[in-house]
Amino acid sequence: MQPDAAPRPTLADVAARAGVSPSTASLAFSGSGPVSDATKERVLAAASELGYAGPDPRARSLRRGRSGIVGVVLEERVRAAFLDPVKIQMLDGISEGIAPLGAGLLLLTDTGEPGEHAVSIESAPVDAVVLIGCSPRLADSIEALRRRGIPAVAIEGETGEDIPEISIDNLQATRRGAEYLRQLGHTDVAIVTLPFDAARTRGPITEELLRSSTAATASQRLAGAREIFPEATGRVAGASSIEEGLEAARALLADPARRPTAVIAQSDLLAAGVIQAAEELGLQVPADLSVLGFDGIRVDGLQHDLTTLAQPSVAKGRAAGEAVVQMLSGEPPASRCFTSTLHVGDTTAAPRASAD
Amino acid sequence: MQPDAAPRPTLADVAARAGVSPSTASLAFSGSGPVSDATKERVLAAASELGYAGPDPRARSLRRGRSGIVGVVLEERVRAAFLDPVKIQMLDGISEGIAPLGAGLLLLTDTGEPGEHAVSIESAPVDAVVLIGCSPRLADSIEALRRRGIPAVAIEGETGEDIPEISIDNLQATRRGAEYLRQLGHTDVAIVTLPFDAARTRGPITEELLRSSTAATASQRLAGAREIFPEATGRVAGASSIEEGLEAARALLADPARRPTAVIAQSDLLAAGVIQAAEELGLQVPADLSVLGFDGIRVDGLQHDLTTLAQPSVAKGRAAGEAVVQMLSGEPPASRCFTSTLHVGDTTAAPRASAD
DNA sequence: CGTGCCGCTCGAATCGATTCGGCCTAGAAT
DNA sequence: ATTCTAGGCCGAATCGATTCGAGCGGCACG
Known part of the structure; x- marks a missing residue:
């Protein structure tokens, strides 16, 4: 009457068989403690x-x-996160950064529903946590982490806590890109932004949406653009994807009379979508429309060398990993802010009819 | 004299404070056991x-x-694995498949060095394991899993154990692709394969390398191609990447006198590299050279619609995830073999000078 | 030959929560 | 009023390994 009752041996069993105490057996295994070779061998044999x-x-x-x-x-489902090359690069960097720990990476998603989930952010056997692009809706989880004493590092996210942050110069970088567009002669510039809220509301950029923004990245990049083009308006995309960029740009470029001469997209994927939309309408990039991206990734299928603000994604991830290592060894980690560089490709040029 | 001694409260502390026993407190938290609302509330308050x-x-x-x-x-470093879109798609599918478990995904890499690593395949707190493209060098780890009683599922890997496998029709699919090339009139076909051994040895395809192959996928796809072109030879790439494909193809196409009219690449990334090499040499694809890929992914930067054998990567991952769920609920899981479909793009055509 | 020291081994406490059987009490049924 | 029942709560064992201090035996030195 033993269906599948084959209880796995425990260290105690091994110890008993080897004729030593459990403590000694334990030392023989993990510890480099004082155990004679003979004993260790006997334990291993048992x-x-x-x-x-x-x-x-x-x-x-x-x-x-x-x-x-x-x-x-x-923040997103695993499937969604992996579609974004920037996230992958960061993950890559993180795994590099925590390499000295020899630790595994546990993928957690912030579904907002702790209900069914056996393993959520709040209840996962982790030594530390890296938050990627965390939004305020994680506040509860962050609070739980703090109570548990689990160190956390945030990449591009406002935590409002004493959590170290790894970020980039979103505002300054975008301003630099916008400045470049102005130098080319552009005055009529539209913006395609990342979502501002957790609901990922699409549509025109409104001041109301801006005020209730919970996405620092999008807000900062927008602010940077507006330092150069204060009047610039545009549309909010529902995510960082070519599809969303396409949709937003269709709306922006629909009316030939009110077409901007340049578009500032807050991600390279969005920029690729904008270019696609422009080509659909028979517009030449960059002759008829200049497009500026953000990220510095290689976009799948894009046949242009995108002018973009290249951010060091891998380095960001690595810095986050290193911060984790520091925190786990007791040192207080520092926040870091990286710098993006303007990569001038072939998607920007002077506007055809310089109106200035 | 309490430096940072702020011992986190335990369930026992909470119970004491609430004036109940630890067991009751436990029930109040996790269990849906018989606890009065009043008590539960008191515990939660405490x-x-x-x-x-x-x-x-x-x-x-x-x-x-x-x-x-x-x-x-x-099998590879995290960074390497994420470069392969097929792996990402599978991961995506897995996460979908195990969704009912609400479990987290722990990324483990088979570094072969269990030494330093705190968390290796052999010692990770996992309930189950999915092996992606596992090779025989995992034998020890698999044995450890078996001893621990941890269920495992393999995707595209020969385990030699009673582990259920999720695979595709590598041989038949490649044969179908090769058959298509023959129908187009090709007789002189070269092959660029995935690595055959753990060392990822590059170079010409040799019978010796084949005999000592530990990579079923590469062997099967090669065998499928040779059912149509028995004499076909070619080169072994060091990995599935554009770079490796480029390098292999440079060697294959170097000598104009001995150039094949078609190349069968064992992955889309390799195929993209082959195309790049061809273009470097001034060859037109598909006019001068037909290229067949495998995977059915969209390759970054490739300006062709690749003719390829599209495999259902996401479905494979999902199937693996579902198998895990089954095993964890006691049901014996079944191996599954998916079918690839030939997608005819614009990288294959009849050879320019039909020599047949 | 006695004592001191060193190195190996052992016991027992501990990590923090879960679980099962038993007990107690309040309400209901007779 | 007494007994039966059942819902709630508690005690204690358990999961499996680690760790620290104590104990003990052997070797070397005085």
């Missing part, structure tokens, strides 16, 4: 006879107080 | 007063025997 696969990670992490896992919180 | 952030996941997973984490084993 273990292999019993088919013991090493200490249970769960028990070990309970006792040790560390799980060897670093959580990465993505 | 918890919030103490700043208790909920049960410790480590302790909970020890007791429960489940961690709510599913491991995903990538």
